[in-house]
Amino acid sequence: MTLQIPFDNSYSRLPERFYTRQDPAPVKAPSLIAFNQALAQHLGITPGSEEEMAQIFSGNALPDGADPLAQAYAGHQFGGFSPQLGDGRANLLGEVARNGDRFDIQLKGSGPTPYSRMGDGRAWLGPVLREYVLSEAMHALGVPTSRALAATLTGEQVFRETGALPGAVLTRVARSHIRVGTFQFFAARRDIAGLKDLFEYVVDRHYPDVAGPHKLLQAVMARQAELVAQWMSLGFIHGVMNTDNTTLSGETIDYGPCAFMDTYQPDTVFSSIDMHGRYAFANQANVIVWNMAQLATALVPLMPDQDEAVEEFTKTVHAMPEQVHIAWRKRFGQKIGLADASVEDEPLIVSLLDKMAANRADFTNTFRALSDGKARDQFLDPGDFDTWETEWSRRLEQEQDPASSMKEANPVYIPRNHRVEQMIQTALSGDFAPFHRMLDVLSDPYQPRDDARDLARPPEPSEVVQQTFCGT
Structure with a gap:
């Protein structure tokens, strides 16, 4: 064949x-x-x-x-x-x-x-x-x-x-490899014809219902806000959120020094080239707004009244942090069993995250354990969890099926850094069995398996991966 x-x-x-x-x-x-x-x-x-x-x-x-x-x-x-x-x-x-x-x-x-x-x-x-x-x-x-x-x-x-x-x-x-940087390429050259061709191509390919550059900006922002909130809800750190790695399609792309957190710390950085924490876990919500501001700048030359466009686009970009925050609240609300978390629920979410950081709790395992009644085991001081659990239990009384919501939002398995590195080292010796096993287990990450408990285990101190690297 x-x-x-x-x-x-x-x-x-x-x-x-x-x-x-x-x-x-x-x-x-x-x-x-x-x-x-x-x-x-x-x-x-x-x-x-x-x-x-x-x-x-x-x-x-x-x-x-x-x-x-x-x-x-x-x-x-x-x-x-x-x-x-x-x-x-x-x-x-x-x-x-x-x-x-x-x-x-x-x-x-x-x-x-x-x-x-x-x-x-x-x-x-x-x-x-x-x-x-x-x-x-x-x-x-x-x-x-x-x-x-x-x-x-x-x-x-x-x-x-x-x-x-x-x-x-x-x-x-x-779905495409068109990036914010693709628009910047033509804008930097003042190539208005190229910008127009690219705009029309992106609209036709990804946003057929969009009319005009401003609507395109809003549509891309909406996808990126949801994407980054989803990353954060899984403890994912992209590592190189440059504008040339930010797609118009709203996909995650260019997996270089990316990683998933083990211990929850909001300032976590793995990338060896991110010397100052620009793309740290918690800063991803800010960076995506900055990247969308660069897209807005590149789209301005397509507008008939550019002064008016600058004012209009600026208002749109300034509204994006709230978009990201709403998406974040919804995702993290689901992780603690709330089908539709409200502003009033935010202190409950933030309090848990603060306690997780103080207790060096494992991000993935703590959230998954909420539905199994074993989350306190993830805390250095279980009493810290107990004080939070009292208020959380009262809030869950208003939910119909919080356990199902949590299991759907919280995976058992992620590609843990130490397992990925071990898989790579084994492959260098010609053994690809761990690679294929990881693919198999991670193809259904929400379903626990008795034969894969090791892939859910956080690293031992000697296994902790401190840095991840680009392949170039």
Whole structure:
């Protein structure tokens, strides 16, 4: 059987200054690590032989209908603006249209492009496995996200600070790879025609009911507010919330030094490149507003009266913190069994979080244990929980089925950092069994399993992961 991908490409029909046409760079000896059969079926992709898929998903061969390119974009990285970024190690093979939706098929780690900025364009095995596991886990957790279709070894080595490492390529699927930075790319060049083309393309692809740049801004803000609230409700820290990593589709994308918290501390940072905590857990709600302000700035040139647009867009952006907060309150209310938390319920939520921080409670296990009556075991001082529980129990009397609400909102399993790192180290020795096991357990993260209790356990002191790293 031959691999068949029903490409229906549209981005490549945009003006050529949107991208650079380029084939992936070939590799020495590709081999297939994983292929996502369920996602392939959803996309209408017919699998081929393992050897053929290794050739295609490594970039050595192009499937029929592919129109490979590297996308151009700009972006604010840790607050500093770079007018020229772009896909430095990625290659968009094309798009699949399915049931009214459109999905990008992209190779990540497929070699240098004109946008590589002195990088080698390659990825090593660790970040490929990390993104595969985390993106699929996020999908199972119900979070809008890019997904993993395949992972391949290249048979070559890449060199990082720690030395030679096995090279790998990830095949990533997203509703699009259009970023805030894509709009910034054209705005920085005062390319109004390009901005208009991009605006019309995004509206047609993602927001067909939207009329005008202001409505687009509001629609993107609404999706991003919900997304970041959802991240925070799961203890997820993106790590690099640059504007070039913020999508117009409202998906989580670019899993670099991302991580899930174990012990709850609102100022938690894992990313080795986030020196000042710009993208700390609790600051994500502020950063997304800042990123949307940059999108608003990039959209202003499309407005007929720009002075009036600046005033109107500013009011819209200033209203976003409350949007994020409302979404946060709803998510965290559900985590403690409240179907529709009100402003009056906020002190109850905040009080629990404060006590969790003071007691170094595990974020995921504490919330899950609320529905099992074992949450006090997560506290260094169980009496701290007992004082909170009294008020909480009174509030739950007003709810119809709080236990079900909590179990639906609180997973048993997340991709814990120490398990991900252990999985990567095992894979470096050629054993991918822990990788496949994590994928299996995390595909149903709300259902406890007797054979997976170790994946729900917080790290021992010797297992704690202090930092996570980008793959470049």
